[in-house]
Amino acid sequence: MTRVIIVRHGQSSYNIERRIQGRTDVSRLTEKGCADASKVGKALSNIAFNAIYTSPLQRAKKTAEIIYSELATDSTKSVTPLVADKLMEIDLPLWAEMLSADVKEKFPEDYRTWKQRPHELRMLLEDGTTEHFPVLAIYEQARSFWEEILQAHQGETILIVAHNGINRALISTALGIPPSRYHSLQQSNCCISVLNFAGGLGEPVQLESLNQTQHLGETLPSLRPGHQGVRLLLVRHGETEWNRQTRFQGQIDVPLNDNGQQQGRKAGEFLKDVVIDFAVSSSMLRPKETAELILSHHPRVNLELQDGLREISHGLWEGKLETEIEQEFPGELQRWRLVPAQVQMPKGENLEQVWQRSVAAWQQIIQNALEKQLQTGLVVAHDATNKTLLCHILGLSADNFWNFRQGNGAVSVIDYPSGLNGLPVLQAMNITAHLGGGVLDKTAAGAL
Numbered sequence: 001m002t003r004v005i006i007v008r009h010g011q012s013s014y015n016i017e018r019r020i021q022g023r024t025d026v027s028r029l030t031e032k033g034c035a036d037a038s039k040v041g042k043a044l045s046n047i048a049f050n051a052i053y054t055s056p057l058q059r060a061k062k063t064a065e066i067i068y069s070e071l072a073t074d075s076t077k078s079v080t081p082l083v084a085d086k087l088m089e090i091d092l093p094l095w096a097e098m099l100s101a102d103v104k105e106k107f108p109e110d111y112r113t114w115k116q117r118p119h120e121l122r123m124l125l126e127d128g129t130t131e132h133f134p135v136l137a138i139y140e141q142a143r144s145f146w147e148e149i150l151q152a153h154q155g156e157t158i159l160i161v162a163h164n165g166i167n168r169a170l171i172s173t174a175l176g177i178p179p180s181r182y183h184s185l186q187q188s189n190c191c192i193s194v195l196n197f198a199g200g201l202g203e204p205v206q207l208e209s210l211n212q213t214q215h216l217g218e219t220l221p222s223l224r225p226g227h228q229g230v231r232l233l234l235v236r237h238g239e240t241e242w243n244r245q246t247r248f249q250g251q252i253d254v255p256l257n258d259n260g261q262q263q264g265r266k267a268g269e270f271l272k273d274v275v276i277d278f279a280v281s282s283s284m285l286r287p288k289e290t291a292e293l294i295l296s297h298h299p300r301v302n303l304e305l306q307d308g309l310r311e312i313s314h315g316l317w318e319g320k321l322e323t324e325i326e327q328e329f330p331g332e333l334q335r336w337r338l339v340p341a342q343v344q345m346p347k348g349e350n351l352e353q354v355w356q357r358s359v360a361a362w363q364q365i366i367q368n369a370l371e372k373q374l375q376t377g378l379v380v381a382h383d384a385t386n387k388t389l390l391c392h393i394l395g396l397s398a399d400n401f402w403n404f405r406q407g408n409g410a411v412s413v414i415d416y417p418s419g420l421n422g423l424p425v426l427q428a429m430n431i432t433a434h435l436g437g438g439v440l441d442k443t444a445a446g447a448l
Contacts, residue, residue: 002150002197003157005044005439006167009055009063010037011189018100021059021163022092029062036190036216037063041070043192043215043439049079050156053149055087055163063190064161081161086145090138090165094123116423119179135169135179142169146201154199171195174205175403181395186211186427188221192439208405208441210426214433219274220413221427229417230369231376231427232362233271235294236386237287238263239408239443247321250314250348253285260286263409263435263443264293270411270434272297277374280365282309282381290409291380301378308361311382315348341398351388351398358385359392366420386412393424407432407443 010033014021021027029037044067054064064081095103104111114121118135125132149158160170164187171177171185174195187193192215194208213221223231238260242249256264267290276298281291283305291303317325326333329346336343344350358381369377381389383406390404391397393414406412411434413427432441 002153002155002199004160004195004197005047005049005157006160006162006170006193006195007040007063007067008164008167008187008189008191009060009161010034010066012059014097015189020092020095020098020100020103021089022096023057023089024096025057026097027059029059033059033063033189034066037066038070039215039217040190040192041067044159045070045072046438047157047440049159051153051158052079052081052161053084053087053158054081054161055089055166056083056085057089057163060087060161060163064159067159067161084145086141086148087160087162087166088141089163090134090169091132092123092134093125093132115183117180118182135182138165138169139173139179142166142173143201145170146173150197150200167193171207171210174201175207175394176396176400177394181423184394184423184425186221186425188213188218190216191221194440205403206405207403208430209432209439210429212428212431212433212439214431215439219270220411220431223415224417229415229419229422230366230374232365232414232416233274233276233376233378234386234389234412234414235267235287235290235378235380236383236406236408236410237282237290237380238267238293240286243408245321247319248314248317248325250311250318250345251284252318255285256289260408261289261293264290266434266436267409267411268294268297270431271378275376276301276378277376278302278304278369278372279378279380280304280306280309280361281379282311282385283307284310284382287380287382291378294378294380306361306365308357308364309379309381309385310357312351312354312384313345313348315345317345317348337402339399340401351384351401354384355388355392355398358388362389362392363420366416370419390426390429393426405430405441407435407441409435409443410441 011030012027014027054061123132167187168185192212193210196206196208198204238256240254241257242254279301281287295301341351386406387401387404391400411431412429415425415427
């Protein structure tokens with residue numbers, strides 16, 4: 001496995017001014033940007049990196065230098081940051097250095113396209129004849145970077161320090177998220193995201209986490225100013241004894257074990273200062289227990305149970321270990337790992353059935369919140385359910401099911417800033433810092 005840790009540069013002077021940076025190299029790290037970069041370095045200090053790559057632009061380069069100065073492992077100290085031109089930020093030549101508010105006023109149609117259909121945004125370059133599609137170009141640049149880097153670092157751990165736009169394109173091209181969803185991934189200043197590659201681009205890859213900011217002292221990415229939509233905190237239930245044994249539980253109602261209860265309590269502690277307006281759980285025991293542990297800090301919030309969020313029915317696999325399934329249904333486990341959307345569980349469900357019911361429940365939750373003008377909701381469900389919902393949120397199919405990691409007790413954050421008709425934003429995914437593992441997910445994860 002090749003592990004890639006992706007960091008966005010620290011806060012810059014242009015970030016504060018809400019100015020478009022693009023490829024200009026005027027903007028510098030603020031004092032906060034430098035301090036946060038130092039926090040990233042400390043958070044990553046126990047990881048041994050085989051290579052560090054940075055964008056040539058000074059806001060990223062400075063961030064990389066500060067992170068490098070904090071890395072403690074002897075093996076990493078000999079790995080100095082390398083400048084990679086393919087980590088340059090998205091090129092927005094006509095807007096660079098302008099205030100976002102001025103771009104919105106001066107180029108209203110283009111700005112609307114940028115926000116709603118980013119893949120269609122085009123700019124005529126200074127010669128007046130050359131067409132430039134910024135988002136399509138940054139995706140191409142990201143693919144080219146992956147093709148070079150993954151080949152050079154098979155089985156290694158590498159660190160990338162770059163920018164909002166290129167980071168989104170790197171994560172999107174790795175997972176197959178279309179350019180139309182360019183704004184559906186959040187990258188906060190000095191955030192940490194983790195990708196695990198089985199091989200090269202196009203081979204299996206897992207997004208272990210997205211946009212972690214807990215090392216900066218932030219519980220969750222902040223809501224945008226004027227946010228009028230709905231925020232959902234999607235949590236996977238705590239560990240069960242069957243998770244630990246890698247026994248398939250599906251719709252068998254296995255309770256949390258001691259560690260699972262502890263994970264629920266830690267998730268509750270983590271979210272205790274977050275204002276939660278409503279809560280929904282799968283009607284099964286393990287997510288219900290997890291939700292109740294979290295809501296012990298929010299006594300006024302009622303828990304609604306929703307059958308549509310139940311775990312996938314594994315049918316005849318339920319209650320069995322992987323070795324037993326392999327013996328009784330030879331080759332099917334391998335198919336489940338490689339082509340999950342094509343597998344019909346014997347006397348159980350397929351992913352399309354899980355998709356239909358879980359997405360219907362999810363949309364109903366959002367609709368109800370919008371009607372009641374509620375802002376932040378807790379949703380506690382299961383591994384397969386959550387992965388299916390993440391595919392739906394990012395415009396992917398059930399074929400991408402294994403692209404997402406969901407640790408027991410992990411928290412993901414999804415915003416709907418423009419209601420059900422607008423594109424959702426995955427603000428953060430698989431946060432497990434509250435479970436004691438640091439930047440990397442150390443939960444057992446286990447079978448479904």
